Amino acid sequence: MSSLIEGYPEYMRESIEAVARSRDRRLKETFPLIDLKEREKALNQFHPDYKTEGKRRVRLGPNKGDLAPTEVADLLEAHSLIDPREIDLSTIDLDVDILIIGGGGAGMVAALWANYTGAEPASILIVQKLRLGDANSVMSQGGIQAADRPNDNPAIHYLDTIGGGHFTNDPELVRALVMEAPSILRWHEELGVVYDREQDGSMTTLECGGTSRKRLHSCRDYTGLEIVRNLRDEVENRNIPVIEFTAAIELLMDEYGQVAGAVLYNMETQEYHIARSKSTILATGGFGRLHIQGYQTTNHYGATADGIAIAYRAGARLRDIDSVQYHPTGAAYPEQIVGLLVTEKVRSLGAQPVNKNGDLFVNPFEPRDVESAMIIRECYERKNSIETTTGMRGIWLDSPMIEAIQGEGTIRTALSAMWRLYNRFGIDMTKEPLLVFPTLHYQNGGIVINQRGETRVPGLFAAGEVTGGVHGRNRLMGNSVLDYNIFGRKAGIAAKEYAEKVKLGKLTLNHVAKYEELLTEAGIETLRRSPMLLPDYRGEKTVSHALTVL
Amino acid sequence: MTEKKGVTLKIYVMGKGYEVPSDLTIMKAMEYVGYRPVRGAGCRGGFCGACATIYRLKDDYRLHMALACQKTVEDGMYLTQIPFTPVRKTVYDLDELDSSGTLLLEYYPEIARCVSCNTCTKACPQDLDVMDYVQAAIRGDIEQVTALSFDCIRCGLCAVRCPAEIAPYQVALLARRLYGKYVLGKEKQLDKRLRELEEEKLGEDVVQLIEMDVGELRASYERREIEE
Structure with missing residues (x-):
């Protein structure tokens, strides 16, 4: 007996044929972009972020009174994994100048730039909960934005970014993002990153949702993989110490209120280590695996917002933490890959989103939140969607258009990851469209930082998805890869400079004890503990019969 | 679940x-x-x-x-x-290398032991032509190695199966980095943009946008031309 579900079920054929029939007509058709007022209307009515349910006000700490998704509030209103009285701070297991928590893109970039600017490799330590490089960074497919073409400039990139973020971004962070973007591409060239080029050797650039210029630089649809494997190789070439399968479960502070390292937890031996550090960089990524509002996610296994939980106890402030990016096109079928990313590059290359009748209902290049809202409307208000065998609704992303517009064979070369993903489950995306629905993709907000990557807590720096402000309340495609490169670099350099000056006092975990008091004062009675470290997908039967014996 | x-x-x-x-x-x-x-x-x-x-x-x-x-x-x-593959990685300073393909044999001499059994190719969950790129590596053809190995996710299965004890994916990584740095090299238009930025020609427009009130900024956003 074969268990494989190959291709689409028979009942979807009629709709797939309708999509094929309208293709020639749609090749000449564009659905207009909507204006700012219409955008707001669509978001208010249909975007999950704009619903009142699924959020609550945080009852303690620096953001007391602010809204957060229930799943995030649960992590903030939780006990520590440790009892400070049981942790021996008198033995320092690891003593470094720069501790980097998280070994994804931001963490590795920070380590490299700390090293480039003079930090000895041995004075740096990266701790990573999974393997070095296993992070959302490696999964990013589409590309990186940088205003380097003749008809483009940083001001246009600025306008696209801040408009896409509903004018809520931190202007100074966006300025750094757009002004320094071309220098990141140059650095990548020097590392040997192989960006897509035209026949004449010039960079290939594409448009994306919410951009007004073709500004996206890609490496096929493995952009993140290509950048991350180069970064990882360089971290290894430079002998920068890395400890894998080790999480930070609390920050350490000193008697003067400075962050001074972290309590580490070896995920395999289950012991703790005290890592003292003059400066500490949080590069722990986002919260996709919290499955906010029950959404499936594109995110990696470890995206559980650990950095948010431990930084909040140490006094870091958050912003826009209630703002969640739902990527417009997550796989809705087949079941095995539900929620996984169908890169926006599929639209960049010409595929239109169409409903079950093969009709257009949205421009393919709206900012992500607007695109998602319009897809949700098509599925749930207008009910022009296809329902899968598991009851999920979706609309079609007409991938065969790519071959018609860009030429036969484009999908196999420019979208090899996508083609491979669908081909594994018996769907040939050069011939058949993809069934998609929005999926939880990115944490728009996070820890407040300044242009140097400093948080408001002395000694604590942050970079990448764990931070807020760069993207405001909605991130554009290609700006997150750029973000972790720009702000990873800034945090690495600033942390190195800070480490040269700071004098650490006696280590304490008083902030953890104090947080415990805050929980009591706020009347929060709970058994919840955080950080989460890993999600739990075990079957109900196992969990209900679980014993802790060994 | x-x-x-x-x-x-x-x-x-x-x-x-x-x-x-x-x-x-x-x-x-x-x-x-x-x-x-x-x-x-x-x-x-x-x-x-x-x-x-x-x-x-x-x-x-x-x-x-x-x-x-x-x-x-x-x-x-x-x-x-097989959650971990013990392989050897050669440490190098990319800045001191060049586009010469003989570097692959120099840094990973074991590639010469390839017996062309094609077991690596059969092992690859990405369906890459691993043996072909190992052969290209022996010839020093870094462009070909780059093209054939580009979709490698470094899972390690080829290295586990190779009877000649080659770790193909490590060799391919070096080849791609050499190709990117020394064959593709620095792009001209990017050079130009970096010079403009160095001469501080482009920052003022951004400052103007930062200084606008939200109403003006929204209007500028709505007015912006969209490249066809």
Whole structure:
């Protein structure tokens, strides 16, 4: 007996044929972009972020009174994994100048730039909960934005970014993002990153949702993989110490209120280590695996917002933490890959989103939140969607258009990851469209930082998805890869400079004890503990019969 | 995860049998029966190579390779994960190298031991022509290595299977980096833009936007021209 579900079920054929029939007509058709007022209307009515349910006000700490998704509030209103009285701070297991928590893109970039600017490799330590490089960074497919073409400039990139973020971004962070973007591409060239080029050797650039210029630089649809494997190789070439399968479960502070390292937890031996550090960089990524509002996610296994939980106890402030990016096109079928990313590059290359009748209902290049809202409307208000065998609704992303517009064979070369993903489950995306629905993709907000990557807590720096402000309340495609490169670099350099000056006092975990008091004062009675470290997908039967014996 | 009704089949995780729903990936099936992996799960989307898996099927003498997050379970599947591959990586300073393909043989001399058995290619869960790029590496053709190995996710299965004990994916990484840095090199238009930025020609427009009130900024945003 074969268990494989190959291709689409028979009942979807009629709709797939309708999509094929309208293709020639749609090749000449564009659905207009909507204006700012219409955008707001669509978001208010249909975007999950704009619903009142699924959020609550945080009852303690620096953001007391602010809204957060229930799943995030649960992590903030939780006990520590440790009892400070049981942790021996008198033995320092690891003593470094720069501790980097998280070994994804931001963490590795920070380590490299700390090293480039003079930090000895041995004075740096990266701790990573999974393997070095296993992070959302490696999964990013589409590309990186940088205003380097003749008809483009940083001001246009600025306008696209801040408009896409509903004018809520931190202007100074966006300025750094757009002004320094071309220098990141140059650095990548020097590392040997192989960006897509035209026949004449010039960079290939594409448009994306919410951009007004073709500004996206890609490496096929493995952009993140290509950048991350180069970064990882360089971290290894430079002998920068890395400890894998080790999480930070609390920050350490000193008697003067400075962050001074972290309590580490070896995920395999289950012991703790005290890592003292003059400066500490949080590069722990986002919260996709919290499955906010029950959404499936594109995110990696470890995206559980650990950095948010431990930084909040140490006094870091958050912003826009209630703002969640739902990527417009997550796989809705087949079941095995539900929620996984169908890169926006599929639209960049010409595929239109169409409903079950093969009709257009949205421009393919709206900012992500607007695109998602319009897809949700098509599925749930207008009910022009296809329902899968598991009851999920979706609309079609007409991938065969790519071959018609860009030429036969484009999908196999420019979208090899996508083609491979669908081909594994018996769907040939050069011939058949993809069934998609929005999926939880990115944490728009996070820890407040300044242009140097400093948080408001002395000694604590942050970079990448764990931070807020760069993207405001909605991130554009290609700006997150750029973000972790720009702000990873800034945090690495600033942390190195800070480490040269700071004098650490006696280590304490008083902030953890104090947080415990805050929980009591706020009347929060709970058994919840955080950080989460890993999600739990075990079957109900196992969990209900679980014993802790060994 | 909610318990699923419907068709089930039997898989053997490291020899131990479990009934699982038929439409799960290997990774989800292992979780369904009670595993909560620390190793052996990474991106869960086919990009990181953390979940390399080896399995046999009933009455089949062959070993099959897959990514646990990308492969649907099959009845009678005997599987184990290979969450780590001990391989040697040569340390180099990329700045001191050049585009010469002989560097590959110099840094990874074991590639000359390739017996062209094609086992690496059969092992690759990305369906890459691994043996072909190892052969190209021996010839020093870094462009060809780059083209054939580009979609490598470094899961390590080729290295585990190679009878000549080559780690093809390490060789390919060096080849791609040499190609990117020394063959593609620095792009001219980017040079120009970097010079403009150095001469501080482009910052003022951004400052103007920062100084606008939200009303003006919104109007500028709505007015902006969109490239066709």
